[in-house]
Amino acid sequence: MTPSIQGVALNQREASVPALPRDIQTEELVFNMGPQHPSTHGVLRVVLRTDGEVVLEAQPLIGNLHRCCEKILENLTYVQGVPYVDRMDYLGSLNMELGLVLAVEKAAAIEVPKRAQYLRVILCEMNRIASHLMAAGQFGLDMGAFTPFLYMFREREEGIRLLDEVTGGRLLYHYIRYGGVTRDVSDDWIGRTAVWCDRIDAHMQEYNDLLTYNHIFLNRACGVAIIDKQTALAFGATGPILRAAGVGRDLRKDMPYSSYEDFEFDIPVGPFDKGVVGDSWSRYKQRLLEMTQSTRIIRQALDKLPEGEIQHKKVTRGWKAPAGEAYVASEAPRGEISCYFVSDGGKKPYRCRMRGPSFFNIALLEETSRGLLIGDLIALMGSIDITLGEVDR
Amino acid sequence: MIGAEPLSSSLAAWLAALFGVGATWPIQALAMLIVATGVVALVVTPVGLGGVYLERKLSGRIQNRRGPNRVGPYGLLQTLADGIKLLVQEDIVHKAADAALFRFAPYVVFLAAFTGYVVMPFAPGLTAADLDVGIFFFLAMIGIETIGVVMAGWSSNNKWSLLGSMREVAQVVSYELPLGLAAMCPVIASGSLSLNTITDMQAGPIWNWFVIRNGYWAIVMVPAFLIFYTAGLAAAKRLPFDLPEAESELVAGFHTEYSGMRFGMFFLPEYAVMLSISGVATVLFLGGYHDPFGLSAGSLAGVWWWGLIWFFLKTTVLFLLQIVLRWTLPRLRIDQVMYLCYKGLLPVAMACVVLAAVLRLL
Numbered sequence: 001m002t003p004s005i006q007g008v009a010l011n012q013r014e015a016s017v018p019a020l021p022r023d024i025q026t027e028e029l030v031f032n033m034g035p036q037h038p039s040t041h042g043v044l045r046v047v048l049r050t051d052g053e054v055v056l057e058a059q060p061l062i063g064n065l066h067r068c069c070e071k072i073l074e075n076l077t078y079v080q081g082v083p084y085v086d087r088m089d090y091l092g093s094l095n096m097e098l099g100l101v102l103a104v105e106k107a108a109a110i111e112v113p114k115r116a117q118y119l120r121v122i123l124c125e126m127n128r129i130a131s132h133l134m135a136a137g138q139f140g141l142d143m144g145a146f147t148p149f150l151y152m153f154r155e156r157e158e159g160i161r162l163l164d165e166v167t168g169g170r171l172l173y174h175y176i177r178y179g180g181v182t183r184d185v186s187d188d189w190i191g192r193t194a195v196w197c198d199r200i201d202a203h204m205q206e207y208n209d210l211l212t213y214n215h216i217f218l219n220r221a222c223g224v225a226i227i228d229k230q231t232a233l234a235f236g237a238t239g240p241i242l243r244a245a246g247v248g249r250d251l252r253k254d255m256p257y258s259s260y261e262d263f264e265f266d267i268p269v270g271p272f273d274k275g276v277v278g279d280s281w282s283r284y285k286q287r288l289l290e291m292t293q294s295t296r297i298i299r300q301a302l303d304k305l306p307e308g309e310i311q312h313k314k315v316t317r318g319w320k321a322p323a324g325e326a327y328v329a330s331e332a333p334r335g336e337i338s339c340y341f342v343s344d345g346g347k348k349p350y351r352c353r354m355r356g357p358s359f360f361n362i363a364l365l366e367e368t369s370r371g372l373l374i375g376d377l378i379a380l381m382g383s384i385d386i387t388l389g390e391v392d393r
Numbered sequence: 394m395i396g397a398e399p400l401s402s403s404l405a406a407w408l409a410a411l412f413g414v415g416a417t418w419p420i421q422a423l424a425m426l427i428v429a430t431g432v433v434a435l436v437v438t439p440v441g442l443g444g445v446y447l448e449r450k451l452s453g454r455i456q457n458r459r460g461p462n463r464v465g466p467y468g469l470l471q472t473l474a475d476g477i478k479l480l481v482q483e484d485i486v487h488k489a490a491d492a493a494l495f496r497f498a499p500y501v502v503f504l505a506a507f508t509g510y511v512v513m514p515f516a517p518g519l520t521a522a523d524l525d526v527g528i529f530f531f532l533a534m535i536g537i538e539t540i541g542v543v544m545a546g547w548s549s550n551n552k553w554s555l556l557g558s559m560r561e562v563a564q565v566v567s568y569e570l571p572l573g574l575a576a577m578c579p580v581i582a583s584g585s586l587s588l589n590t591i592t593d594m595q596a597g598p599i600w601n602w603f604v605i606r607n608g609y610w611a612i613v614m615v616p617a618f619l620i621f622y623t624a625g626l627a628a629a630k631r632l633p634f635d636l637p638e639a640e641s642e643l644v645a646g647f648h649t650e651y652s653g654m655r656f657g658m659f660f661l662p663e664y665a666v667m668l669s670i671s672g673v674a675t676v677l678f679l680g681g682y683h684d685p686f687g688l689s690a691g692s693l694a695g696v697w698w699w700g701l702i703w704f705f706l707k708t709t710v711l712f713l714l715q716i717v718l719r720w721t722l723p724r725l726r727i728d729q730v731m732y733l734c735y736k737g738l739l740p741v742a743m744a745c746v747v748l749a750a751v752l753r754l755l
Contacts, residue, residue, distance in 0.1 A: 029552060037644060144632055144635065145722065216723050219726075219729060220724075374643075375726045378642050
């Protein structure tokens with residue numbers, strides 16, 4: 001009998017697990033993991049076909065958080081649309097805003113003042129750090145390490161307070177506008193942000209002592225759930241997953257936008273000092289290393305922050321995007337967020353197709369999970385680090 | 394002989410005098426029952442209020458938080474408030490569950506966890522029942538708790554619960570081997586299974602404690618103590634061995650479907666087992682209720698409050714160590730748990746037993 005859940009037939013592909021001897025009567029166990037499960041990071045539903053503790057197949061069933069984001073954008077004016085993309089990847093919402101705004105600006109040929117570009121970079125990188133702290137902490141939490149999660153949240157909270165001070169929001173900011181940003185920063189804020197960057201770097205040692213190089217943690221994460229270069233590329237994976245698999249692709253470096261070319265920073269690429277290329281540990285370590293690079297970018301941007309206006313005058317007087325199209329990709333915390341924007345010259349976008357990283361990354365779950373133990377599957381999901389708001393949109 | 398008569402014997406004699414009959418077995422059984430109930434009731438309160446409070450407060454400090462500080466002074470009554478909340482919550486037995494087993498399982502776990510205290514020598518004369526097979530009885534009670542957990546997992550009719558209880562069986566049954574073998578070392582050294590006798594063998598200054606007895610016993614007893622403590626962590630289902638309930642993997646493991654006080658009856662025994670494992674480790678290796686200065690064998694011999702202070706001091710240190718470990722370490726994987734048991738702890742424990750026997754003969 002083909003196991004099926006609510007009419008969704010499970011794939012009958014052979015798993016890479018040796019079959020049990022015939023004389024023992026065994027049955028495969030079908031688990032329904034989520035949408036209410038503490039480790040599915042939102043409302044993801046995964047149907048597991050297992051042989052005891054060994055996962056034969058894990059099929060992610062997505063769509064529980066579908067909110068018609070793209071369709072809503074078509075029915076709103078340009079300015080009204082921006083807060084909606086915030087809600088896609090709610091952990092990296094500034095980067096989501098940037099993804100949309102960059103495409104529209106390109107189509108409408110709106111120039112962005114240099115100060116606004118730098119502010120975008122600073123706040124987006126802060127958002128990236130906040131997101132990575134969440135991802136790395138959550139990964140530890142999935143492995144049963146509660147305390148590092150809260151240590152990372154301590155720094156995340158400080159960063160979010162700084163963001164809150166400028167944008168007025170803690171999670172969903174609606175800060176980036178067409179042609180610039182909404183609010184300027186104070187000198188006092190600049191000083192405190194620099195201190196925060198130092199704190200992040202200083203606490204990195206603490207995370208390493210407590211979690212990264214913990215013996216149990218290494219045993220759990222190293223060499224487990226390997227996503228190799230070919231698989232990652234074939235599935236369109238981007239972001240830390242792809243870089244941990246050994247592909248040095250980062251749009252901030254490869255196709256610089258918003259003045260990223262002004263800053264010096266490195267792209268960490270796996271493998272790292274422990275584990276093998278593309279395993280769970282590398283993906284975790286990748287995020288830690290990227291945080292250090294982000295603090296480097298923030299410090300440079302704070303030092304070099306030019307004077308001037310923060311939003312282009314033309315935009316504040318009202319504008320329309322001329323008929324045409326534009327496609328811009330940018331690097332969000334979880335990978336490439338890109339927007340294909342089509343305008344018919346009206347007040348509203350004709351089409352706004354968003355390409356989110358989590359949607360592609362989650363597809364790796366089915367490919368990679370075969371033969372893992374349930375505990376490792378949880379670790380795999382944690383290390384892929386999906387945001388369901390962006391998978392389902 | 395240091396230490397007064399066990400409580401139950403004294404009570405039996407008193408009851409016999411009261412009813413004007415001889416101290417026959419019904420009187421003895423009655424006395425034992427009264428004392429056992431008293432000990433369990435007296436232990437439930439400090440465990441429920443103290444253990445849970447300590448864990449919350451300490452984990453709060455570890456995690457840069459304050460911990461409970463709203464209900465009562467320093468949040469001391471928080472656990473009581475939670476207990477009341479659990480009592481008034483709806484007791485849900487869902488349709489697909491095996492209602493009888495489902496209702497019964499928490500009692501098995503609860504009773505097994507607290508019955509282990511019956512043989513615990515808290516202080517000179519403060520033992521509910523000084524059984525000749527005390528340590529054996531204690532280990533058996535830990536085994537019985539597993540049955541309750543399996544009942545809960547099976548009757549819940551929930552696959553996550555089932556998986557959790559299967560992990561519990563695999564884990565606890567495996568770890569009983571190193572646990573029992575490590576406990577054998579003090580048994581061999583003292584020549585007795587009675588926890589009271591084992592304690593009294595360690596009277597006097599600190600070098601009489603089994604863990605460093607006369608110096609040379611340390612080569613056996615230190616590894617045995619570490620094995621006992623580690624295996625005890627696994628028996629108490631504490632991180633890094635909390636796989637049966639592994640929140641991030643199995644939702645809540647075997648007690649996923651439980652609510653209200655039935656959940657509380659899984660929750661409390663966890664602390665009871667933690668504390669009793671620490672207590673037995675104290676008795677077996679750290680001198681039980683004897684102080685390190687030898688006063689309990691000299692001027693303060695048989696003084697119950699002096700013994701009680703030292704017993705709880707040592708037990709609390711081991712208990713706190715369990716809490717610190719829990720909030721520091723990640724969780725092992727099920728195959729790593731088994732690997733550690735069969736390829737790590739068990740061979741070392743066996744070697745310890747053999748070596749202890751050799752040392753005993755010398």
